[in-house]
Every structure is written in C-alpha cells, then in structure tokens.
Amino acid sequence: MTAKLSLRMVRKRFDDHEVCKGIDLDVAEGEMVCLIGASGSGKSTLLRCMNLLEPIDDGEIWLDGKDISEPGLDPQPVRQQIGIVFQSYNLFPHMTAAENVMLAPRRVHGLSREDLRPKVTQLFTRFGLGDRMEHYPDQLSGGQQQRVAIIRALAMEPQIMLFDEITSALDPELVGEVLDVLRDLRKQGMTMVLATHEMGFARELANKVCFLDAGRILEQGPPEVLFSQPREPRTKAFLSRVL
Amino acid sequence: MEETSLQKDSVEHSAATPTRREVYEAEVRRRSNRIALISVVSVTLAIFVLVPLAPGWEAVQRSFFNGRVFAETFPGLLEAFLMNVMIFAWSAPLIAITGLVIALCRDTRAPALFPLRLFGIAYTDIFRGLPVVLVIYIIGFGVPGLGLPRPWNSPYIWGTLALVLVYSAYVAEVIRSGIDSIHQSQRSAAASLGLSDQDTMRYVVLPQAIRNVVPANMNLFIALQKDVALLSFIGPVEIFRQAGVYKSLYANFTPYVGAALIFLALTIPATRYADYLMNKQNRART
Ligand SMILES: Nc1ncnc2c1ncn2[C@@H]1O[C@H](COP(=O)(O)OP(=O)(O)OP(=O)(O)O)[C@@H](O)[C@H]1O
Ligand SMILES: [Mg+2]
Numbered sequence: 001m002t003a004k005l006s007l008r009m010v011r012k013r014f015d016d017h018e019v020c021k022g023i024d025l026d027v028a029e030g031e032m033v034c035l036i037g038a039s040g041s042g043k044s045t046l047l048r049c050m051n052l053l054e055p056i057d058d059g060e061i062w063l064d065g066k067d068i069s070e071p072g073l074d075p076q077p078v079r080q081q082i083g084i085v086f087q088s089y090n091l092f093p094h095m096t097a098a099e100n101v102m103l104a105p106r107r108v109h110g111l112s113r114e115d116l117r118p119k120v121t122q123l124f125t126r127f128g129l130g131d132r133m134e135h136y137p138d139q140l141s142g143g144q145q146q147r148v149a150i151i152r153a154l155a156m157e158p159q160i161m162l163f164d165e166i167t168s169a170l171d172p173e174l175v176g177e178v179l180d181v182l183r184d185l186r187k188q189g190m191t192m193v194l195a196t197h198e199m200g201f202a203r204e205l206a207n208k209v210c211f212l213d214a215g216r217i218l219e220q221g222p223p224e225v226l227f228s229q230p231r232e233p234r235t236k237a238f239l240s241r242v243l
Numbered sequence: 244m245e246e247t248s249l250q251k252d253s254v255e256h257s258a259a260t261p262t263r264r265e266v267y268e269a270e271v272r273r274r275s276n277r278i279a280l281i282s283v284v285s286v287t288l289a290i291f292v293l294v295p296l297a298p299g300w301e302a303v304q305r306s307f308f309n310g311r312v313f314a315e316t317f318p319g320l321l322e323a324f325l326m327n328v329m330i331f332a333w334s335a336p337l338i339a340i341t342g343l344v345i346a347l348c349r350d351t352r353a354p355a356l357f358p359l360r361l362f363g364i365a366y367t368d369i370f371r372g373l374p375v376v377l378v379i380y381i382i383g384f385g386v387p388g389l390g391l392p393r394p395w396n397s398p399y400i401w402g403t404l405a406l407v408l409v410y411s412a413y414v415a416e417v418i419r420s421g422i423d424s425i426h427q428s429q430r431s432a433a434a435s436l437g438l439s440d441q442d443t444m445r446y447v448v449l450p451q452a453i454r455n456v457v458p459a460n461m462n463l464f465i466a467l468q469k470d471v472a473l474l475s476f477i478g479p480v481e482i483f484r485q486a487g488v489y490k491s492l493y494a495n496f497t498p499y500v501g502a503a504l505i506f507l508a509l510t511i512p513a514t515r516y517a518d519y520l521m522n523k524q525n526r527a528r529t
Contacts, residue, residue: 053431080437090432094450103446104436156436 002065004029004191005050005082005160010059010069012042012049019045021215022059027160030189034202034223037212038238043195044087046212047162050193051075051082063160080108083153084162087169089145091137097124097148098133101155108156116155123151127181143174150181161185163194199243203227211235305495312497316489320501323485327471330403330481334471335464337407342414349419352440363415370412376473379405383477398478406474410467417459421452458521465513469506482506 003026012020019042027033035043048054050061052068052075061069068078092100101120105111124133127147137145146166153161163182167175179201185192186205196202202209203223210220211232219226219235227243230236261269294300348363370378383402387395394400425448433443475484482502489498 048431051435053435075434076437076439079435084435086428086432088428090428092429092432092447092451094454104433104438107439107442107446108437152436 003027003062004031004064005193006060006062007046007050008060008062010046010049010061011057012045012054013057019215020049020056023215023217025210025217025220027191027193028207029191031207032186032192032194032205034206034209035193035195035212036197036199036202036209036238036242041212042215043212044164047084047164047193047195050160050162051079051084053079053084076108080156081158082160082162083156083158084164085146085149085153085166087165089137089142089149089169091145091149091152093137096134096136097129097140097151100137100148101152104152105155120151120155123154126184127151128177141174142170143177146170146178147181150178160191160193163192163196165195165197168197197242199227199239211238213238307496307500309493309495309497312489312493312495313501316486316493316498317501319489320482320485320498320505323480324482324502324505326479326481327468330399330406330471330474330479331468334403334407334410335467338410338414338464338467339460341407341411342418345411345415346418346422347444349415350422350444367412367415370409371416373409375406375409375470376476378409379473379477381405382408383474399474402474402477402479406467406470410463410470413463414460417456417463418452420459421456422448424455425451455524458517458524461513461517461520465510465517468510468513472506 005025005027007023007025010020010023010025011018023046025033035046037043045054049056052061055071056069059069060067063078063081091097092103095103098120101123102113102116105116106113121130121133124130127150129144129147129151132140132144132148137148140148146169150161150166167178170178175198179198182192182194182201183205194202194206206223208220209223209226210217211226211230211234212218213234219230219232226235227239230239295304345363345366348359349367351357351360351363379402382405383398386401386404387398390396429447429451430443433447438447471481472483475481475487480488482505486498486502490496
C-alpha cells in the first residue's frame with residue numbers, strides 16, 4: 001500500500017530539546033488518523049512539521065510519493081495541499097469571515113471575489129454559517145470561529161487536513177458543532193490527521209490511533225484495539241487517566 | 244448572548260426602583276462632584292486674587308497680557324500659522340510613508356536584503372539620536388550652502404526635509420513595535436494557507452499593526468506640529484518667528500501668548516482624541 005503521507009524517522013529539535021525523536025507514520029488516502037498523548041508529548045509540533053510550518057532536522061516526509069522535506073524546497077505549494085486548523089482558530093481579526101476565507105485563494109490562486117463567491121457561500125451554508133459571512137471574528141462564538149477556520153483551510157482545496165486540538169478551547173456545548181464538521185468531512189473521504197483529547201470521537205471515527213509519548217509513537221493501531229487492549233504500560237496509564 | 248441578556252435585566256431593574264447599592268453609589272458620586280467643584284473654584288479664585296497681589300504683576304500684565312497688542316497681532320499670527328499648517332500638511336504624509344518604508348526595511352529577513360535592514364537600523368539609530376533642532380540646522384543651512392539654484396536653495400524645503408528625516412525615524416520605530424505586537428500565530432495561519440511572506444505582511448500583519456499604533460503615531464504628529472516652530476531658526480516665517488517680529492515691533496511679549504493659545508487650540512483636542520483612542524484600544528484588549 002502506498003500512503004498518501006508518510007513520515008520516516010522524523011526528528012525535530014528546539015535548541016537542546018528534542019521534541020520528535022524519530023517518528024514513523026503512514027496516512028493512507030481517505031484515512032483519519034488520531035494522535036493522542038499527554039501535553040507536551042509533541043502532537044502539535046508533529047502536525048506543524050507535516051505541513052512544513054516547522055522545518056524538520058532529520059528524516060523524510062513524503063506526500064504522494066514525493067519527498068517534501070528536502071531542505072531548500074519551497075514550502076508554499078506543499079502548504080496549499082496540506083491544510084491545518086489550530087486550537088486557537090487564528091482567524092484574521094481585521095477581516096470578515098468571508099474575507100478570511102477568500103484571502104488565500106485570491107492571492108495564491110489569483111481568483112477574484114466574484115469567482116469565489118458561489119463556492120465560499122456554499123461552504124458557509126454547508127457548515128451552518130450562511131448568515132455569518134459578513135461578521136468579524138469577534139462577533140462570532142468560539143464554535144463559529146473554529147468552523148470559519150476550517151472553511152478557510154478547505155477553501156484552498158487541500159488534499160489533507162490537519163487538526164490540532166480544535167475543540168479544546170471551546171465551551172463544552174460548542175464542541176459538538178465542530179465535531180459534526182469533522183464527521184461531515186470524514187464522510188466526504190477527506191484524508192485527516194487530528195491531535196485530539198476527544199477519545200470518544202477518536203474511537204468512533206478514526207482508522208488509526210497513535211499514542212505519542214515524549215516524542216515517540218509508542219503504540220499505534222485501530223481504535224478498538226488500542227483503547228481496549230493497549231500493550232504498553234504507559235499507554236494504559238495515559239488512557240486510564242483520560243477515559 | 245447570556246451576557247447581554249444579563250445586562251438588559253439589570254438596566255431594566257435600575258429603571259424601576261434603584262437598589263440600596265445604587266442609592267449609595269449615587270450619593271457618593273454627588274458628594275465627590277461637590278468636593279471637586281468647590282476645590283476647583285477655590286483654587287481659581289486664589290490664583291485670580293493672589294497673583295495680582297505679587298509685586299511684579301503690573302509689569303507682567305503689561306508685557307504679557309496686553310489686550311491692545313493681542314488684538315492687533317492676533318490676525319497676523321493666525322496668518323503666519325497657516326505656514327505651520329502647510330509645512331505640517333506636506334511633511335506628515337511624507338513622514339508616514341518614509342516611516343513605513345524604514346520599518347519594512349528593518350523587518351526584512353531575506354539575506355539578499357540585508358543591506359536594507361542595515362540601512363533601516365542605521366537610519367533609526369542616527370535620527371532618533373539627534374536633537375531635532377540640530378538636524379534642522381545641519382540640513383537647513385548645510386544643503387542650501389552647496390549653492391543650489393532656486394528654488395532648491397530654500398531653507399523652507401530643507402528644513403522640512405530635516406523634520407521628515409527625524410520624525411520618520413520615530414514613526415518607523417512605532418510601526419515596528421506594532422509589527423512585533425502581532426502574534427506569531429497570525430503569521431503561522433497565513434503561511435499555512437500558502438500565502439507568501441510579502442502577502443502575509445501586506446494583508447495580515449501590517450493592517451493590524453498599523454491599527455494598533457494609530458494613537459502612538461497621533462502623539463508623534465502632535466509633537467511634529469509643535470516642532471514645526473523650530474524651522475523659525477533657519478528662515479521660514481511661521482508663527483513663532485512672526486510672534487518674534489511682533490515682539491520687537493511692539494516691545495511686548497503678548498504675541499507669544501497669542502501664539503501659545505493658537506497652538507493649544509489645536510494640540511489639546513488632538514491630544515484628548517489620541518488619549519481617547521488609546522483608552523478605547525486598551526479596553527478592547529482586556
Ligand atoms: N517554538 C518552540 N520553541 C521551543 N520549544 C517548543 C516550541 N514549540 C514547542 N516546543 C516544546 O516542544 C514540546 C512539545 O510541544 P507540543 O506543543 O508539540 O506538545 P503537544 O503534544 O501539542 O502538547 P499539548 O497537548 O499541550 O498541545 C513542549 O515541551 C514544548 O515546550
Ligand atoms: Mg498542542
């Protein structure tokens with residue numbers, strides 16, 4: 001099986017602190033992979049390495065059979081194919097929701113607002129935000145902002161979406177509406193990698209769950225196996241804390 | 244949602260019968276207003292009564308607060324002030340643009356542009372390190388001294404250029420602090436969408452940065468309005484110099500008081516407005 005995205009012995013260090021200590025991971029087309037692990041285990045860093053927001057120190061990252069981690073390679077085309085959504089939304093506060101979404105397609109793909117309007121409207125409507133397009137981020141709830149952030153990433157039509165704990169800054173009653181968006185994407189066959197603390201959600205939808213511990217994938221497997229019969233004592237300890 | 248409905252409740256409530264606490268706070272407010280009023284009135288009275296008792300008051304009044312001189316020179320001062328306004332009006336946009344360019348120079352990261360960055364650093368260091376009046380002297384007397392043809396030998400042009408050089412260095416620093424204040428996560432978000440560095444700066448960072456530093460820049464431009472008067476040292480007959488001419492003519496200092504009033508009429512409202520913007524922004528941030 002050739003994977004859509006493959007990581008081979010990926011290492012990442014911040015100064016003296018090695019955060020990824022040789023990560024191997026395969027993500028097949030249409031698959032949803034969940035990264036779980038304690039705070040500081042390196043989930044966010046790993047995701048940021050995948051779309052080249054952080055350059056890796058060693059190892060390789062392959063996308064569609066191409067090595068995208070080659071030093072000196074232009075990261076921009078890669079980032080257009082791998083979208084990421086952050087825990088803290090990171091919307092541009094000086095633009096309306098619609099402008100947030102249209103900025104990158106306009107500047108990167110050279111499309112006009114008129115070209116984009118129908119597609120963008122359709123995306124907003126699909127995620128229940130049809131009447132919020134002209135609102136500024138600070139006029140939206142956390143859940144709405146996070147959905148706009150997802151739309152913004154989707155508008156670039158990426159082949160892979162990365163989600164970094166996108167529900168953990170939300171009030172509990174808003175988590176559901178964002179998870180519904182992920183369910184929707186899952187149904188559409190989007191290839192996704194999630195860092196998440198929503199174990200129930202991971203169990204429900206993931207093809208594969210990886211347990212990260214101190215910069216290594218200590219254990220990975222289908223959720224029904226990993227959650228009910230973890231091999232490693234550290235995985236057991238972590239799961240007993242969060243489940 | 245919840246918050247606004249809460250607020251509405253309390254407003255409706257106070258419209259009906261005030262709570263014990265509201266009654267108490269209203270009483271405290273009335274009392275402090277009364278005290279403030281009394282103290283302002285007594286201080287003002289004291290000044291008006293005591294100052295004229297000073298032995299030199301007669302002389303001071305004659306030479307600084309002379310009604311006749313004031314009435315005769317004020318229109319001329321106002322006219323001269325137009326020169327200040329003009330110098331301000333064409334240097335302010337130049338300062339804004341130069342300041343922005345210098346700030347962007349200092350922020351370049353590409354190694355090929357390192358000379359630009361160096362230039363930006365040297366520029367801001369030098370012009371912030373010199374007294375304005377010194378730069379005005381050096382450039383305003385120095386450059387026309389090269390024997391350039393008219394109108395390029397005008398101290399008016401070169402003096403204004405000196406103001407532009409100095410003030411754009413300050414504006415550049417303010418804009419740069421604005422750029423630094425934009426959180427790294429905004430750049431990350433832009434990069435993750437595939438935006439280039441230039442587009443990230445232009446569409447994501449700069450608009451927010453400039454908005455954040457509007458009050459700080461307004462304070463700089465208020466200072467500029469005052470410093471235009473420094474050009475009087477090298478030639479242009481603006482209000483300060485005109486006041487000096489009147490002073491000699493009437494052998495009286497009242498024209499300076501008139502000039503001061505004209506400056507205040509402009510700078511006080513502008514300062515209040517800048518403070519208002521600053522407070523508003525601070526409130527929005529917390
Ligand atoms: N830019 C950075 N500079 C230095 N150290 C960093 C940087 N980013 C992350 N780290 C460090 O790397 C380690 C892993 O951080 P990371 O954010 O990837 O963890 P995480 O698994 O996502 O944790 P959480 O669940 O809290 O989000 C932490 O110890 C963190 O302090
Ligand atoms: Mg994280």
